[in-house]
Amino acid sequence: MTPESGTPLLSVQGLTIGLRRPGGRSVAIVEDVSFDVDPGQRLGIVGESGSGKSLTLRAVAGLLPRGVEVLSGRVEFGGRDLLTMPAKGRRALMGPQIAMIFQEPMTALNPVMRVGDQIAEGPRRHLGMSAKEAGELAVSMMARTGIPDPARRAKAYPHELSGGLRQRIMIAMAVSCGPRLLLCDEPTTALDVTVQLQVLKLLEKLCDDTGASLVFVTHDLAVVNQTCSELAVMYAGHIVEAGRVKDTFRQPRHPYTRGLLESAPDFDRPERELIPIPGFPPNVADRPAGCPFAPRCGYVQDHCTEAVPPLEQVLPGRLAACYESDRLVEVLA
Amino acid sequence: MTGARVAAPTTATPMLRVSALTKSYSRGTSLLSRFGSGGPSTLKALDGVDLELRQGEILALVGESGSGKSTLAKILVGSTTATSGEVSYRGAEPTTRRDRESSRRVQMVFQDPYSSLNPRLPVGRMLAELLLLHKIVPRREVRAESIRLLNLVGLEEDVLGAYPSQFSGGQRQRLAIARAIAVRPDVLIADEPVSALDVSVQATILDLFTSLRAELGLSILFVAHNLAVVQHLSDRVAVMYLGRIVELADTAEIFARPRHPYTRALIDSIPRMRETSVNDAFELDGEPPSPYDVPAGCRFHPRCALASEICFATDPPLLQIGRQTGAPHESACLKADELATIPLPDPAQELP
């Protein structure tokens, strides 16, 4: 994220994702998204439903749903463009280099396969381990993700485990080949708050231990604050603000970021009044000309509706896509 | 539960009161399931719950999945029946059979606004049907009353002919609230009403609950897992764990001085907007135990950092503990006093 970074591990440049309609016309859902993730860095991508945050992550993982495709842009991992790479080469990266953790582990795990075998599958295929070695690795991975009695649990099927344990299984599966990049799509949304904390701490510890980078997609600002150092806020398919989490939370420079912070209840400031953002996000099909947030924005000026504001540096280490960003200098109470 | 419970100092009759409420489910009755596992086959969703909802208050019910909070909500609206115990309404014994009048008084707002509205029923017809069925207004005033209800929830006349699919999640939740208040209930049971909504919309729905309470004098039971939302909205908080209420106090009191280690763990688990670290002493290990197999003694002891011998043997009742501060505060913990000496982490410390 930071402009002065050296060689990024993951570099997304001008990524546009959309539906290609018959007749050559295409509808962009995610438009011109660019960000870098350095080795060991933790980036949180925040946005509401329909903002394109999950699609962006899925494009990086090569898991876009049928009918949705990358229309333009580059996704470079370790200097190689994943989008132009042959499918076979890309598959070889998924697991040992890049791994993904999903929101609902029940649908991401194979229901008729013992969880230990599912964890062992990756190391067997990618690291050339024998069945026995991989099985032992699976049990040690499960122990490392804090699963009690891992040797016994390895023989269980997904439906026999609780939601929290299943999420740990998926994490164990994701990190079993020692990836350099972990992609997380709302991994704690389906969990109880006490279990969420355990899972977040686990992810944090695994990244600390292995030096892996993290891209964490969520709608929960507080979870990003707990997990990530860097932040990208998405709205209607665009990154509208990016910077360090702490700085951005204290002094947002895009009205949407500010709106999100002011509308979410903050446990440490119970007296603060919640200020909702008026209006709705635009439909994908008819986004307004100019800034997509303009119809809901309290800072809107005439020129906001003429052209989409570019994502520019407004402070050292902070990018915002807002013509009126200089008026948002207040520090939030 | 036990008779040792000290009544809260309230003069008014509570809107709703439940006493010694239990609800058990048996695990399947087929031959196969009986042979399948040798484990206990009865699930105790509720295991002796006493609670009252006061007139005009917003009472939050919090707890993990499996704590029994949704079961309690279902019993209160009458969509399921308790195994034992009783529910009284304004001090009166409940009628054994649910009639139209008793169902009118307690209404519900559901979690998922996408499945809680009939997709084939236009808004106007949905409201009109209820208004006529319960004879809330004469037929010629139905339209005016419908518009009044829509205005109350922040919608306008022009949505009367629209179908649910034409609305966003937040608007659907407004419609669901309009439907609930159409029959002029006294009590609203809201089961996680904002957890399916986007953050920027949540605030408008929370404000709506506050304004309805003020305008219509509704008593609201708010079932939730998001403690930041609970803290913002509710007057009192009841914390549930494995089918019991383990702590009950005013919102400010319970969050400032939690006196049950489970409440404390819940608070310490909340992802914070300011701090980076939380108090590790109260991070819970493991998962909530299965309600098929409730631990002996204090049901929380396997996950409790303060548990000692006495906790393994004694099942503590919910007792008044707030005498020294004067604030009503009930906790079902033998170590409530010891817990009071462990300070909460101070969020201000983290600020530069």
Add this chain to the structure above:
Amino acid sequence: MTTAVVRASRAMRRPVRSRALKPWYRNGTLVAGLVIVGLLVLVALLAPLLTPYDPIAQDLEHALASPSGAHWLGTDKYGRDVLTRLMYGARIDLRVGFLAVLIPFVVGSVLGALAGYFGGWFDTVVMRVVDVFFAFPFYVLVIVLVFVLGAGESSIYLAIATVSWVSYAKILRGELLVAKKQDWVVAARLGGMSHGRILLRHIAPNVLSQALIYAMSDIVMDIMAIVTLGYLGLGIAPPTAEWGSMILDGQEFITTQWQQATIPGLAVVVTSLGLSFLGDGLSDLLTPERRR
């Protein structure tokens, strides 16, 4: 407080027009189905006006004539005009097809809906009976029943009704099992409504569309059954014009007068196509979520 909420809502209202539903006439499949089925019905109704010939009267002098200006599709072995018999045949086949669906649609839907909604012993009984019927192949059961009851239109209705109600019962039961768990059904109960009212006014409009869509393909199936029965000599008694018996009569001349067996076959195909389009179109129309 209220005024603040209301003011917010003015700014917040999503323009309803942008999510408006597509009108039915913009649905190509539905329109195609309506046109095909409409034309067929029209031809069947107006058959006496469209052709100067009698579909039954024999004219052995002109038997097996090739297509000509007088007989566009030629004549059969009794000298009857094939086009005329085709048009009159539509009357029988369409009528039996539509009518044969009515009774099983009503009986099956009601039984399935009650079984799904209330469950319990009633559900068990209904579903065991359904299983018994499902265990037999459709045609075997229909042919046996018609054989026992004797050929003729009323036997066909009875045989098809006996066999095909089970499909509607299964569909409606499945729909009800899903629907009754929906929060809006729970909400209707909490609104103090009776089970009957909830079933008829709330659930029925949501679940009947599936049965209706199935009914369209069921009509096709029934027409095929009549044609098959006609072909086996168990259907409508000759000399009444009917597509199945026309195929049967025409097949012995397939090498010299191919159109005699082929054209009625094509008529069956076109009818099936029209009804399938209609079913597809209806399913879009009756599912508001899919009409945007």
